Amino acid sequence: MKITDILNEGMEFGACKLEVRDDGTKMFSDPTARQEEQDCWVCDGEGDEQCRACKGTGKKMEWVSDSPEMQVSNSNGYAIQRDILGVEPDYAGSIMNDQLPAIRKKLLRMVNQESQRSSMHKDPSKSQKQWTSQEGNVTTIQRGATMHDMGRSDEQVLTYAQRLLKIVEYAMKNDCHLTWA
């Protein structure tokens, strides 16, 4: 998890170890995560005196990791959880190491056969949120902003399956669990 991620809406899938702290609390953490000095991404490393992110130094400490990660939008993250991982979608979650061989099998089928990916295909669409409000005896229909759904192409679903396969195989090899948040 990088600090810049808080600027992105969405979900990140990755491989983490389960750590038990001295006080007994358990938490997932990426064993390869560390902070490294990098060019400031706000001012492109120019060291602009006005840049509040690097205070004019052009350098900034960033979280980096060697383990494979995948970042997707929330709606695609939910679809991945439901259709690939077979779990009830949530903002954050995990699949433990001992269940990963079954997930890996499913991902291999998805990578190799288009028919295994079709349940995740989605046509682009437009929709408008609608709700009713009641005032006295009068019910009115309210309409919200029009939502444009970009859909999900086969190419996109294939990319998700391939990246997720990489994460799952990495997790299996490195005694990690599959996590998302």
Ligand SMILES: [Zn+2]
């Ligand atoms: Zn800067």
